[in-house]
Amino acid sequence: MAPQSLRHSFEVFRDVAPLRNLRRQLLLTNRTVGLVPTMGALHEGHLSLIRQAAAENTDVFVSIYVNPTQFGVSEDLESYPRTWDSDVEKLEKLNDELSRLNGNKTDPKGQAPGRITAILAPTSKVMYPTLPPSSEIDADGSFVTITPLARKLEGASRPVFFRGVATVCMKLFNIATPDRAYFGQKDVQQTVIIKRMAKDFHLGTDIRIGPTARESDGLAMSSRNVYLGTRRRAVGLVLYNALKEAEKAYESGAVKRADILGAANNLTQQVLSEQQAMQPSERALYEVGYISLADPDTLDELDVVDPSKGAILSGAIKVAPVEDTKPGEDCGLGDGKVPVRLIDNFIFKPRV
Amino acid sequence: MAPQSLRHSFEVFRDVAPLRNLRRQLLLTNRTVGLVPTMGALHEGHLSLIRQAAAENTDVFVSIYVNPTQFGVSEDLESYPRTWDSDVEKLEKLNDELSRLNGNKTDPKGQAPGRITAILAPTSKVMYPTLPPSSEIDADGSFVTITPLARKLEGASRPVFFRGVATVCMKLFNIATPDRAYFGQKDVQQTVIIKRMAKDFHLGTDIRIGPTARESDGLAMSSRNVYLGTRRRAVGLVLYNALKEAEKAYESGAVKRADILGAANNLTQQVLSEQQAMQPSERALYEVGYISLADPDTLDELDVVDPSKGAILSGAIKVAPVEDTKPGEDCGLGDGKVPVRLIDNFIFKPRV
Numbered sequence: 001m002a003p004q005s006l007r008h009s010f011e012v013f014r015d016v017a018p019l020r021n022l023r024r025q026l027l028l029t030n031r032t033v034g035l036v037p038t039m040g041a042l043h044e045g046h047l048s049l050i051r052q053a054a055a056e057n058t059d060v061f062v063s064i065y066v067n068p069t070q071f072g073v074s075e076d077l078e079s080y081p082r083t084w085d086s087d088v089e090k091l092e093k094l095n096d097e098l099s100r101l102n103g104n105k106t107d108p109k110g111q112a113p114g115r116i117t118a119i120l121a122p123t124s125k126v127m128y129p130t131l132p133p134s135s136e137i138d139a140d141g142s143f144v145t146i147t148p149l150a151r152k153l154e155g156a157s158r159p160v161f162f163r164g165v166a167t168v169c170m171k172l173f174n175i176a177t178p179d180r181a182y183f184g185q186k187d188v189q190q191t192v193i194i195k196r197m198a199k200d201f202h203l204g205t206d207i208r209i210g211p212t213a214r215e216s217d218g219l220a221m222s223s224r225n226v227y228l229g230t231r232r233r234a235v236g237l238v239l240y241n242a243l244k245e246a247e248k249a250y251e252s253g254a255v256k257r258a259d260i261l262g263a264a265n266n267l268t269q270q271v272l273s274e275q276q277a278m279q280p281s282e283r284a285l286y287e288v289g290y291i292s293l294a295d296p297d298t299l300d301e302l303d304v305v306d307p308s309k310g311a312i313l314s315g316a317i318k319v320a321p322v323e324d325t326k327p328g329e330d331c332g333l334g335d336g337k338v339p340v341r342l343i344d345n346f347i348f349k350p351r352v
Numbered sequence: 353m354a355p356q357s358l359r360h361s362f363e364v365f366r367d368v369a370p371l372r373n374l375r376r377q378l379l380l381t382n383r384t385v386g387l388v389p390t391m392g393a394l395h396e397g398h399l400s401l402i403r404q405a406a407a408e409n410t411d412v413f414v415s416i417y418v419n420p421t422q423f424g425v426s427e428d429l430e431s432y433p434r435t436w437d438s439d440v441e442k443l444e445k446l447n448d449e450l451s452r453l454n455g456n457k458t459d460p461k462g463q464a465p466g467r468i469t470a471i472l473a474p475t476s477k478v479m480y481p482t483l484p485p486s487s488e489i490d491a492d493g494s495f496v497t498i499t500p501l502a503r504k505l506e507g508a509s510r511p512v513f514f515r516g517v518a519t520v521c522m523k524l525f526n527i528a529t530p531d532r533a534y535f536g537q538k539d540v541q542q543t544v545i546i547k548r549m550a551k552d553f554h555l556g557t558d559i560r561i562g563p564t565a566r567e568s569d570g571l572a573m574s575s576r577n578v579y580l581g582t583r584r585r586a587v588g589l590v591l592y593n594a595l596k597e598a599e600k601a602y603e604s605g606a607v608k609r610a611d612i613l614g615a616a617n618n619l620t621q622q623v624l625s626e627q628q629a630m631q632p633s634e635r636a637l638y639e640v641g642y643i644s645l646a647d648p649d650t651l652d653e654l655d656v657v658d659p660s661k662g663a664i665l666s667g668a669i670k671v672a673p674v675e676d677t678k679p680g681e682d683c684g685l686g687d688g689k690v691p692v693r694l695i696d697n698f699i700f701k702p703r704v
Contacts, residue, residue, distance in 0.1 A: 013545055028380065137437055140499040142552035147492040168524075168656055174554045177529075200482055200494035202526045 008088065009095045010062075011118045015126055016175050019061075019118060026117075031058040034114070035178035035205075037169060040064040041081040041223035042090050045213035049182040050116065052210050054098050061092060061176050068124060069141070070164025070289040075305040077135070079338060080333075081223055084121075088250040092148055104122040116153045116249070120175065127171055135160055144170045146193050146200070153189050153292055153314060154343065162193050173205055181205050185221050186212040188314055192299060197300055212344070214221060218244070220344045227340050232319045235284040239317050239344050242267040242291065246313050247346045255305045257293055260313070264291050280323035289316035289341070293320030296347070314345035333351055353447060360440065361425050361447045362414075362468045365476055368527050371413075374470060375529055383410040386466070387530035387557075391464065392416040393433040393575035394442050397565035401534040402443075402468065405560050406450050411469040413528050414443060420476060420485040422516025426456040429487070431690060432523070436473075443468055472527065479523055496522045498545050498552070504651045505541050505644055505666060514545050521546055525557055527615045528632055533557050538564040538572050539665055540697040544651060564696070568587055570596070572696045579692045581684030584671050587627060587636035591669050591696050594619040594643065599698045607643055612665070616643050620669070632675035639669035639695070648699070666697035 013019040025032060034053030038046050046062075053060045064087060071077035079156050102112045105340050124133055133143045137159050143166075149155075150162035173181065183191050195207045213221045218240040219233065228236055245263035268288050275283040291301050294312045305311045322336030332338075365371040371568050372605045378385055386405030390398050398414075405412045416439060423429035447468050449536075454464045476485055483493045489511050495518075501507075502514035525533065535543050547559045563574045570586065570592040580588055597615035620640050627635040645654050646664045674688030 086697060128552070130548060141495070142498045142549060144494070144496055146494045171554050173554075174556065177556070197484060197494060200480070202523050204372060204526065204529070212510075 003102055008119075010119055012119045012121060014121060014123060016122070018225075019120055021173060022118060025244075027177075028292060032114075032179045033057055033059050033061055034208075035061045035063065036180045037063045037065075037172050037177045037222065039080065039182065040087050041083050041226075042349060043213070043223060043225075045184050045186060045210075045222045046222040047090065047094055048182055048213050049210040050094055050115075051098075053180065054114040054116070057178060058114040058115075059179075060114055061118045061120060061178065062116055063120040063122075063172050065120070065122055065127060065168070065172075067127070067168040069139075069143075069163055069167055070161050071135055072083075072087070072158055073135045074161055075158070076136075076224075076338065078146055079227075079334065080252045080306055081333070083228060085324045091119065101109065105255065120172070127168065135164075141167075143167045144197065144201075146185050146196055149189070149193050149196060149299055152317065153290060153294070155189070157289060157316075162189070165190055166193060166197050170197065171202070173203055177225065178205050180208050182208050184208055185209050185347065186201070186222065186344065188312055188347070189294060189299065189348045192297070192312075213257070214240075220342075222342070224340055224342075226333045227321065227338040228319065229336050230330045231282075232336065232340065233334070235271065235286065236317070236319050236340070236342050238268055238271045239315050239342050242348055243344055245316055246291070246293070247348070250305065250311075250313070250348050255307060258299075260293055260305070261291055264315070274352060279343040284322065285320045286317045287320070289314040289318060305348060310350040311348040312345060313348060316341060316343045317348075318342075328334065358532065360471075361444060362471055364471045366473060366475060368474070371470060371472055376601060378411055378469075379434070381531075384466075385409055385411050385413055385469075385528060386529045386560075387413045387524065387528045387533045388523050389415045389417065389533065389535075391432065391434050391575065392419045392439050393578075394579075395537050395565070395573045395575060396428040396440045397573040398532075399442065399446055400565050401536055401562040402446055403450075404464075404557075404560065405532065405534050406466045406468070408466075408560070410466040412466055413470045413472060413530065414468055415472040415528070417472070417474055417479060417520070417524075419479070419516055419520040420518060421480075421487060421568050422494075422513050423487055423510055424510055425487045426577075427487075427510070431579075432577065432580060433685070435494075441555060443471065446544075452581070452693065455489065472524070479520065487516075495519045496549065496553075498548055500611070501541070501545050501548060505642060505646070506668065507541070509641060509668075512545060514541070516544055518545060518549050519627075521593075522549065522553070523587060525555055530557050532560050534560050534562055536564060537561050537699065538696065540664055540699070541651065543665075544649070557607055558671065572694075573697070574694070576692055576694075578685045579690040580671065581688050582682045583634075584636040584674065584688065584692065585683070587623065588671050588692070588694050590620055590623045590638070590666050592695050595667055595696055595698055597667055598643070601698070602657065602663075602700050607659060609653075609655050612657070613643055613647055623654075633678055636674065637672045638669045639672070641670060643667040657700060662702040664697060665700060666695065668693060669697045670694075 024277050034057035036049050075127050098113050098115045145163050146166050155162050194239050199206050211214050219237050242264040247261050249260045296312050319340045323333050325331050386409035388401050388405050413675050450465050450467045495515050498518050507514050543561050548560050594616040598612050601612045644666050648664050671692045674683050677683050
């Protein structure tokens, strides 16, 4: 994977020094860089972030690196989808699309959209040059920790996750020194933590958040969705539907926790009961990790939403492996054996 | 303290954004920046680092900030010397000296020495914009941790020290984005940790180490020496003398731990016994923290020095308060009541 090649419309970098040289040239010629950090397995969510980055910068850097330190020891590092060839193909197509836009565009400011200039696909030895990357909670190494944010929500069940995310992003930011970096709202806690990191460490990078890309029925796009298969995908939509119920309540004027989360919790419970009543060959079971209504800066749970501040509504469910598959059934990559954690969220904007 | 003023030969910055603007202008005009991070209370050691920075860069940034997170809860944050006016005066004199050098210099490359362009003297609210800086080991906040290095030597008795140092340096580096940053060899563990941080986080900054500045008798200069007074200063020299004994052994060909550290340990023990035999009004007592012979990269203790790699010889003693002062005796700032931790080291260069 990740071969250096001249046939691409972008350069592929496996190491830091040549990318730094490119970055310096861009800086000295007044061009701007937007970084889109990814772990590959690119989907429409990533592509929409890249489009946003291209609209706001002359040059887009995309990093593709499956970062070991953000996976817990019992998590899916090994099975995380790695799809280099199709990722590169998607990026090539996107550069074609951006060139056409560029050719057509008659922006009053004369601002043509940028394009993907560089892919950074480093090895783990490049990203972790001294000690090997560890997923142990008490591991030695060079880490960035952002607490208490990193212990909340996703962090409660994934104690090393945000240490890994903050650490790898600090490295990527130092390598690419982007003017702007792009993250999807789907990983809302990640956006809060990266913004906090940028503020507390005085990173000279503007953190930009792109909207969650969704399938037509509302399911949030995720690289892990390929593991769902038809049956679990249909049931997994309960998370989106539950959050929608809560959003409706907020939009109708509710501010109390019980009034906002009540309908959401009822729905997740009701769907689960329905599934439990079905045959193992028909049903998909799940556990609710959390349905949270939290302060947008501190992620502290809220009893009452301050409408002048808004809130973050978020949730996580873990869809269990398929118990009993039917002949010919599409159970997704891994034949339905991989448990799939789904997360989703809505931002409650201030009402004032 | 830290007033903005136009009478200086450098600009004083209390906040980040204006310094960033200056930095960007320097970058776009091909000038280079050397950062010298300090906690003020400037002495000849700091000044020699600034001279080195001026020789290697067109512009020198000096930061003056007493960083709370690197002081333990029972340490001397409150009493740490703060000497803004005399610091500024020293920096003004140094800029005069650099200008004269600049006028005289006939370097074959036409390279005149740089000068101090900017002082960064931020408030704690600027350096720690979200949570207040804490010295508690389990404090919440945004931190950089570099382990296991941070637990060794000084870190064994000062568990939050290097977390604080790494965190504040990461912030300063992000603010100043220096081409080079300068640290004194006296704080040898700090130099190892900052180099590790620069490598692991891909900081685009070259970490430069300047030699330990010493008094004429060999005592390593330190901002804390003002607390010693005559009597404790004389006895405190035992650390330097002990390390010198060990260095002599290495230079004579010794490679085994016992052969190198034996004479050093004998000397610290002998001087302590002599002091203990004296009257409280005459003596100064101390505790040896450690005398270490360690690998230069990992700081692991060595049984045998690999002459192709060399080693770091370092030590720490804690000089106790004066028990009984004599009339008219110079007991230093704080009247001899402040215990003073002294550290020193020698690098054993590879022999090959």
